[in-house]
Amino acid sequence: MALAVVLSLALVGCSAAAAGLNSFQSPDGRYAFLYPTGWTRVQVSDGPQVVFHDLINSDETLSLVISDVNATNDLESLGSAVAVGEKLRRVVIAPEGSGRQAELVEAQERLDGGRTFYDLEYSVHLSDRDRHELATVVVDRGRLYTLAASTNEARWPRVKVLFHQVIQSFTLQI
Template structure:
C-alpha cells in the first residue's frame, strides 16, 4: 500500500474548487425567489429583494424592487368562458395588440405603446403567448415582458418591467421570470 502524504495546498485548492463550482450552480435562477399561490395552483419566480404590495382593485399580485421602485411584476387574473382556448382569442400579435388597445394604452390614456415581439410557446401542456412591449408613459420610456395563458376558464396575464435605462441589465433575468410561470395542479 502506497503512503499518501497530506498536502495542504492540494486540500485548499479542492476547497476553492468546490466553492467555485457551488457558486456557479445557481444557473438561470440565480437571484430569483419562488412564489406559489396559496391554493397551490400556480407558481413563478421573482427577483430576490423585491417586496409584495397590495393594491385594492388592482392586479392579484404585485411585486416591486425596493431600490428601483419602477421595476414591477404583476399578475392579473380574469375569468373567461371555460371552453375558450388561448388560440381562439387570436395570434400572439393579435392578443398583444388587444392588450395594448384595451388595457395598457386605451384611447385617451396618453400612453404610447409598441408591441415589439410576440411568440407562442408550449410548456406543461399549456400554450403561452410571450409578449414584449416598449412603452412611453408621461415622457418616461419603459420596457415590459408579459406572458398570457388560459387555464380552466381563467386568463392569467403575468408581466414584469423596468425603465428603458435599466433594461439591458435585467432583460435576461426578466425573461427567466416570465418563462417561470407554471401551473402545479
C-alpha cells in the same frame, strides 16, 4: 464517475440560471413563478392578484392579473400571439385617452407543461418617460392569467435576461 460529473455540472447550470430569484406559489397551489431577490410583495386593492416591486428601483414591478374568460376558450381561440398582444396593447397597456403609447415589439408562442403561453414584449411611451414590459399570458379553466414585468427603458438592458427568466417561469400547477 463521468455520469456524476455530467449530472453535477447540469445541476450547477440549473441553479446558476435561477440565481437571484425567489419562488412564489399561490396559497391554493394553482400557480407559481420566480421573482427577483430583493423585491417585495405589496398588497393592492382592486388591482392585480399579486404585485412585487424592487426595493431599490421602485418603478420596476411584477404583477399578475387574473381575468375571467369563457370557460370553453383556450388561448388559441382568443387569437394568435400577435393578435392577443395587440389587443392587450390597445385595451390594457395603452388604451385610447390614457396618454400612453405602446408598441408590441415581439410576440412568441411557447408550449410548457402541455399548455400554450404567449410571451409578449412591449415598448411603452409615457409623457415623462419610456418603459419596457414583458408579459406572458395563458388560459386555464375559464381564467386568463397575465404575468407582466416592467422597468424603465434605461434599465432594460441590465434586467432583460432576468425579466425573461421571471416571465418564462410562470407555471400552472393544478
